[in-house]
Structure formats: C-alpha cells, structure tokens
Amino acid sequence: MDSAIEVRNLTKHFGRVVAVDNLSFDVAAGRITGFLGPNGAGKTTTLRMLLGLVNATSGTATFGGVPYRRLAHPPLQVGAVLEATSFHPSRRAIHHLRSIALAAGIPSERAEQTLTLVGLADVARRRVGGFSLGMRQRLELATALLGDPQVLILDEPANGLDPQGIQWLRMFLRHQASTGRAVLVSSHLLAEMEETVDDVVIVSHGRLVLQTTLTELVRRAGTNGGMRVGTPEPDRLIQVLAAQHVGARHVDPGTVVVDGATPEWIGPLLAHHQIVVYELTRQGSGLEDVFLSMTAGFGTAPPGGPGGSTPAPDISGGESR
Amino acid sequence: MTRLVRAEWLKLRTTAVPWVLLGVATLLTGLSVVFAFLNPLRTAGAAVGPTWITPTSVAELRNLVGAGAGADVVAVLLGALTISTEFRHKTVTAAFLVTPERGRFIVAKLVASVLASIALGVTMLVGTMAAGSIVIAARHGSVAALWHQIPAVAPGMLLVFALFGVLGVGLGSLLTNQVVVLIVILGWFLLVETLVGALVDIWVTGFKRWLPGNAAQAAVGYTARGQSHTLATSLLPWWGGALAVLAYGLAFAAMGWAVMRRRDIT
Known part of the structure; x- marks a missing residue:
C-alpha cells in the first residue's frame, strides 16, 4: 500500500x-x-x-x-x-x-x-x-x-x-x-x-x-496483566500462590496482584483455600503497561540529551527533550 | 497574491486593532487641527497667551489640510501590528500552514498594510477637511481657499502614510514581539531619532535628514507644522525622502524575511 x-x-x-x-x-x-x-x-x-x-x-x-x-x-x-x-x-x-x-x-x-x-x-x-x-x-x-x-x-x-x-x-x-x-x-x-x-x-x-x-x-502485550485481589490475609494468599509457582506482588497492605491469572483460575483456588476476598478485578489492560515499559525503558540515557534539565513530570518517568 | 491580500484585509478588519488605531490617529489629527488654528507667537509685551487665528496664508492653510500627517506614525504601528499580533496569538501557525512560503506572507502583509495606511490617511484628510471647513466657515474665513490647497498637500501626505505602512511591516517582520516593536517604533519617532540625529549631526553634517522621520518629513513635500525655510532646506528633496523611507521599509522586510524563513514555529 x-x-x-x-x-x-x-x-x-x-x-x-x-x-x-x-x-x-x-x-x-x-x-x-x-x-x-x-x-x-x-x-x-x-x-x-x-x-x-x-x-x-x-x-x-x-x-x-x-x-x-x-x-x-x-x-x-x-x-x-x-x-x-x-x-x-x-x-x-x-x-x-x-x-x-x-x-x-x-x-x-x-x-x-x-x-x-x-x-x-x-x-x-x-x-x-x-x-x-x-x-x-x-x-x-x-x-x-x-x-x-x-x-x-x-x-x-x-x-x-x-x-x-x-x-x-x-x-x-x-x-x-x-x-x-x-x-x-x-x-x-x-x-x-x-x-x-x-x-x-x-x-x-x-x-x-x-x-x-x-x-x-x-x-x-500477552493475554492479560493478571488479577488484583483484595484480601485481609495477603500473606497466606502469597504462600498459597508460591506453592503453585505463581508470581504475586504485594501492592497495598490489603492487595495482591497475581501475575498471569484469570478469574476462572484464581476463583476456585481462593475458594479451595477458604481465603476471604474483598475485591477481585482484572489488573489493567496489559497494553498500557507494555507502552509504559517500552517508552520508559528505551534509551534511558539518550546521547546528547540535556544533562541538567528538569523535564515536566510525565507518566513514563524517563523523559528527555 | 490577490487572494492573500484579501485574506489579510479580512483578518485586519475582523479584530479590534484597526479601530483602536483609528481612535489614536483621530486624537493625534485632532490635536494638529487645534494647533493649526493657534497663533503660536505670543503677543509682544503682554502676558497674553497664544491667540486663535483663522488660517489665510498658504502656509497656514496647508498646515490645516495636512493636520492628518501628525498621525502618520499610526501607519507604522498598523503595519507592525499586522505581523506582531499573528505571533502574539500564534495565528502565524495557521497563516504559515496556508502560506508555507513565508516571503509571500510578508508581501501580502506589505500590500494590505499599504492599502490600510492609505485608507487611514484618507480618513484623516476627510475628517480634517470637514472639521476645518466648519470652523473656518464659522469664523467667516474662506473655505474655498482651504480646499484649494488639497492638491498641494494630499499626495505627499498619503504617500507618507503608504510608505509608513511599508516601514511598519518591515519592522514587524524583523521584531515580531508585539511589546518590543511598539516600544521601538514609539521610542524612535517620539524621542530617539531627535536625539541621535542631533548628536551625530554634530560630526556628520546633514546626517539626520537620512533618518526615517526626517526623510518622511521631506516626502510630505510641503511646509507642514510651520516649518521654517531653513528646516525645509535641511531636508532631502521629496522624492529622496520617499525613496529613503521605502528603502528602510524594504530593507527591514528583507531582513525580517531572512530571519523568518529559518524560524521554527513551535
């Protein structure tokens, strides 16, 4: 074309x-x-x-x-x-x-x-x-x-x-x-x-x-960005996930993000281990994360960039003009 | 090019700028008219102030007809503002998208400003003649004698308005910042030219007649504002003055174009 x-x-x-x-x-x-x-x-x-x-x-x-x-x-x-x-x-x-x-x-x-x-x-x-x-x-x-x-x-x-x-x-x-x-x-x-x-x-x-x-x-961007789980027992959830060899991040005191998980997968798991859940949502679209990692991670130290300039705050955190 | 000039004309008349300038010009012309009816010489001996006169001599009548020349600096402001407002309000982006060749943009501004400046000059002339005729008639003077001087005065006066339109666009294309260009124009014509002219004239006799204001005064081509004979002879001939002002205007426009064509519009 x-x-x-x-x-x-x-x-x-x-x-x-x-x-x-x-x-x-x-x-x-x-x-x-x-x-x-x-x-x-x-x-x-x-x-x-x-x-x-x-x-x-x-x-x-x-x-x-x-x-x-x-x-x-x-x-x-x-x-x-x-x-x-x-x-x-x-x-x-x-x-x-x-x-x-x-x-x-x-x-x-x-x-x-x-x-x-x-x-x-x-x-x-x-x-x-x-x-x-x-x-x-x-x-x-x-x-x-x-x-x-x-x-x-x-x-x-x-x-x-x-x-x-x-x-x-x-x-x-x-x-x-x-x-x-x-x-x-x-x-x-x-x-x-x-x-x-x-x-x-x-x-x-x-x-x-x-x-x-x-x-x-x-x-x-892959299938998804994982599941976000709000729970009063985050440590127990992370232990359970570790036993399944699934990565998880503790993002807030009462919130855990489970990598690569789907609702169909994590729902039964939570029920089986009788973990109390306050919140269960998909984590982002995945696309935005890919975008952010691409634009932030790319050429973090651009040659000829302004060494001492202070750019306006932006979503990527790694900016240069 | 006709299209561009018509577009410039439309842009000019759809903002408040020309109306503000018309007001300023009317004020300046009005003051000049008042001066034309004043005898500047104090009556000998007594503490009597200036007296009112009815213009009768050729010089007095020409002074009155040419009162609008007192507002000629407004034509410079008008020309400069046609460009500086574009940069101030960033409308220059839209202008350059339509006319990517920036030289054409400046030429269209030059033509439109010359037309607008002549229109301004004609308006001042008409206003002066109306006011002057009424006052002279009221004072039982000869209105016909006043009108008789129009052919001697109007061409030079309108020529200077046109040339000042060119000078304004030239300055505006070089100094695109609105505040800077206004200060430079008013500062130069109200103060700096007189000082620089007087100073350099000490070493280089006749230098100051080449400066824009003096050259314009020569181009007007009549003894305006009670010029003495010596002052008139210290000026360039009318055509020399006209060419000098035109040269200033075009030189500034050329410099402005050289800078503008490389300029990044961000």
Missing part, C-alpha cells in the same frame, strides 16, 4: 538538545495511525516538521513524495489540528475560517459547512476569546477540514475534550479514515487511543520504538 505520509531519518536539534533523532515511519491512507509517546518525546516537533513549521536538521517528511512547503495547495491536501490557542481572541469564529478559506482559495460557504460539521454553527458569530477549550479544539478541526484534505494530522486533539467530545472525535476520525483519508493522531495516552487507532508509531526520546498495528501490539 502506498504511504500517505513518509518520514525518513527525520532529525531535529534544538541547540545541543536532540528533540527528534533519526525518526522514520509511514502513515497509510484509509487508516488511523496513533503517534504515541510520553510528553517530551518529540511528537509535536515531528508533526511541526511534517507541516513545514519547524525546519528539520536533517531527513525528510513528505506527502506522496512532496514536502509540505512544496505542495501545490497545502490546505486542500493536508489538514492540521495543532493546538487550541492559535486564534485571535477578538475575531469571530466565522471570520477566522473565512480568512483562511480566502487565502487558500476555498469557497467561503465551506466555512459555514465545516462549522456545522463540528457542531459550532450556533456560535459562528461569537468571538473566539469566549470559547471553551473544547470549542477551540472543534474550531481547529473545522479549520483543518476547510480544504477537505486527504490527510489529517492532529496533535493531542483529545486535550480539553469531555468524554462525550472524545467519543465524538473517535467516531469522526473513524469516519474520515473510512472514506480513504490518512489520519495521524498524536497522544501521550495509549488508553485514549486504544479504541481509535489501527496502527501505532511509538516514540520515546525522539526515537522510534516501534511501528506496528494495534492488533500486533495487543498480541505482544
């Missing part, structure tokens, strides 16, 4: 900091590709290099073989949702869209159409300064859709959306992909993307960790 986006050996240095390091991946048409990694992994920088906003130190990013800056009609070919702050607060939503449509040679009726599409038709004449974060995200999306592009690039689009909004976004992206569009969507939360994406590109410290399909990633 032809790639809608090809990234080859993309590298970006900010002074001595290597933000993106020899990154290569592909985004296929008709599929949603999740671009995943912890905060500071270089996702935003990569997307901005794709869009010609940030100059690559080396390497290329192309759409059907053409870099963004050389596209004949960029807004008609690629739509981008970057961040929810890029509006003039005193400008009305409809005027924001019309000014971009005008510059891009898109009929101004498209401005009304896309506003309706993202559910903002009622506030078309309101000033953007009064918009909530979720409304701004939708307006960004409307901007990206003006030219009806075949490629959509979204940077953390779920930020600021409420659960209904995220659900709506998911359906929306699914629909876009089903009509043959290529969708590249970044996120620092795999859980947020788990139900949305077909393919995953996982990055950490600006480097590619893995490009694969979600199906393959789930397979790699």
Whole structure:
C-alpha cells in the first residue's frame, strides 16, 4: 500500500538538545495511525516538521513524495489540528475560517459547512476569546477540514475534550479514515487511543520504538496483566500462590496482584483455600503497561540529551527533550 | 497574491486593532487641527497667551489640510501590528500552514498594510477637511481657499502614510514581539531619532535628514507644522525622502524575511 505520509531519518536539534533523532515511519491512507509517546518525546516537533513549521536538521517528511512547503495547495491536501490557542481572541469564529478559506482559495460557504460539521454553527458569530477549550479544539478541526484534505494530522486533539467530545472525535476520525483519508493522531495516552487507532508509531526520546498495528501490539502485550485481589490475609494468599509457582506482588497492605491469572483460575483456588476476598478485578489492560515499559525503558540515557534539565513530570518517568 | 491580500484585509478588519488605531490617529489629527488654528507667537509685551487665528496664508492653510500627517506614525504601528499580533496569538501557525512560503506572507502583509495606511490617511484628510471647513466657515474665513490647497498637500501626505505602512511591516517582520516593536517604533519617532540625529549631526553634517522621520518629513513635500525655510532646506528633496523611507521599509522586510524563513514555529 502506498504511504500517505513518509518520514525518513527525520532529525531535529534544538541547540545541543536532540528533540527528534533519526525518526522514520509511514502513515497509510484509509487508516488511523496513533503517534504515541510520553510528553517530551518529540511528537509535536515531528508533526511541526511534517507541516513545514519547524525546519528539520536533517531527513525528510513528505506527502506522496512532496514536502509540505512544496505542495501545490497545502490546505486542500493536508489538514492540521495543532493546538487550541492559535486564534485571535477578538475575531469571530466565522471570520477566522473565512480568512483562511480566502487565502487558500476555498469557497467561503465551506466555512459555514465545516462549522456545522463540528457542531459550532450556533456560535459562528461569537468571538473566539469566549470559547471553551473544547470549542477551540472543534474550531481547529473545522479549520483543518476547510480544504477537505486527504490527510489529517492532529496533535493531542483529545486535550480539553469531555468524554462525550472524545467519543465524538473517535467516531469522526473513524469516519474520515473510512472514506480513504490518512489520519495521524498524536497522544501521550495509549488508553485514549486504544479504541481509535489501527496502527501505532511509538516514540520515546525522539526515537522510534516501534511501528506496528494495534492488533500486533495487543498480541505482544500477552493475554492479560493478571488479577488484583483484595484480601485481609495477603500473606497466606502469597504462600498459597508460591506453592503453585505463581508470581504475586504485594501492592497495598490489603492487595495482591497475581501475575498471569484469570478469574476462572484464581476463583476456585481462593475458594479451595477458604481465603476471604474483598475485591477481585482484572489488573489493567496489559497494553498500557507494555507502552509504559517500552517508552520508559528505551534509551534511558539518550546521547546528547540535556544533562541538567528538569523535564515536566510525565507518566513514563524517563523523559528527555 | 490577490487572494492573500484579501485574506489579510479580512483578518485586519475582523479584530479590534484597526479601530483602536483609528481612535489614536483621530486624537493625534485632532490635536494638529487645534494647533493649526493657534497663533503660536505670543503677543509682544503682554502676558497674553497664544491667540486663535483663522488660517489665510498658504502656509497656514496647508498646515490645516495636512493636520492628518501628525498621525502618520499610526501607519507604522498598523503595519507592525499586522505581523506582531499573528505571533502574539500564534495565528502565524495557521497563516504559515496556508502560506508555507513565508516571503509571500510578508508581501501580502506589505500590500494590505499599504492599502490600510492609505485608507487611514484618507480618513484623516476627510475628517480634517470637514472639521476645518466648519470652523473656518464659522469664523467667516474662506473655505474655498482651504480646499484649494488639497492638491498641494494630499499626495505627499498619503504617500507618507503608504510608505509608513511599508516601514511598519518591515519592522514587524524583523521584531515580531508585539511589546518590543511598539516600544521601538514609539521610542524612535517620539524621542530617539531627535536625539541621535542631533548628536551625530554634530560630526556628520546633514546626517539626520537620512533618518526615517526626517526623510518622511521631506516626502510630505510641503511646509507642514510651520516649518521654517531653513528646516525645509535641511531636508532631502521629496522624492529622496520617499525613496529613503521605502528603502528602510524594504530593507527591514528583507531582513525580517531572512530571519523568518529559518524560524521554527513551535
């Protein structure tokens, strides 16, 4: 299958900091590709290099073989949702869209159409300064859709959306992909993307960790993450499990996580040994753990990384910009 | 390019910026109009203050017609703000997505700002003529004589507004920070040019006529604000002044483009 986006050996240095390091991946048409990694992994920088906003130190990013800056009609070919702050607060939503449509040679009726599409038709004449974060995200999306592009690039689009909004976004992206569009969507939360994406590109410290399909990633994650057992007698449970040669971890005073266990396996065991149980739940999805271990464990000491910098706290605990 | 200029025009008129600047320009022009009706010379001997006059001489009439030139610095602010607001509110991201070739972005700003600056100049001229005519008529002066001076004054005045639009965009593309560019423009035209001009002129005679404010004064091409004959002769010819201001504007824009094309928009 032809790639809608090809990234080859993309590298970006900010002074001595290597933000993106020899990154290569592909985004296929008709599929949603999740671009995943912890905060500071270089996702935003990569997307901005794709869009010609940030100059690559080396390497290329192309759409059907053409870099963004050389596209004949960029807004008609690629739509981008970057961040929810890029509006003039005193400008009305409809005027924001019309000014971009005008510059891009898109009929101004498209401005009304896309506003309706993202559910903002009622506030078309309101000033953007009064918009909530979720409304701004939708307006960004409307901007990206003006030219009806075949490629959509979204940077953390779920930020600021409420659960209904995220659900709506998911359906929306699914629909876009089903009509043959290529969708590249970044996120620092795999859980947020788990139900949305077909393919995953996982990055950490600006480097590619893995490009694969979600199906393959789930397979790699194994069957499950084990069972979580709440009990007043955790020590006795661990003894019983040790006798069965099953690993277990004491995570809280009254909670034990049993590796690789299923409810069907551990239920009868607990009954047989007459262990009192307060809680019995599946431990996580397994997928998130795999994601965390991949992004945290990968290249813990990146060459050329900022030695003394103190990155913002993130889910992986091992971050560098 | 026409599309881009029209888009810039739409962007300009859909924010509060031009209305604020119009207010500032009206205030400056209003003050200039008041000065045109004042005799700056105190009556000899007595402690009498300045007296009100009815403009009759060519110089007095031209001063009144050209009162709007007192607001020409607003055209520089307008040009600079068209770029600095894009960076301040990060709308430059959207602008560069539509126009990845950043030189075209600057050229569209230049054209739109020249048009907006001329519109601003025309507005000031119309306002001045309206106010001036009413006051002169009330004081039984000759309104016809005032209108007679329009052809001599208006071209130079509007030319400077247009050139200042270019200068503003040039400065804005180089100094994209809104606060910095506002301070530099106001600081230069209100204070620094006078100081630098006077200082360097001590060693290099005639230096200061090359500075933007003096060059613009030459480009206006008439004896505005009661210029003495000696002051007029210390300036460049009108076309020289116009070319000098244009050169400043385009040089800043070229430098701005050189910086901007390599700039990372993060």
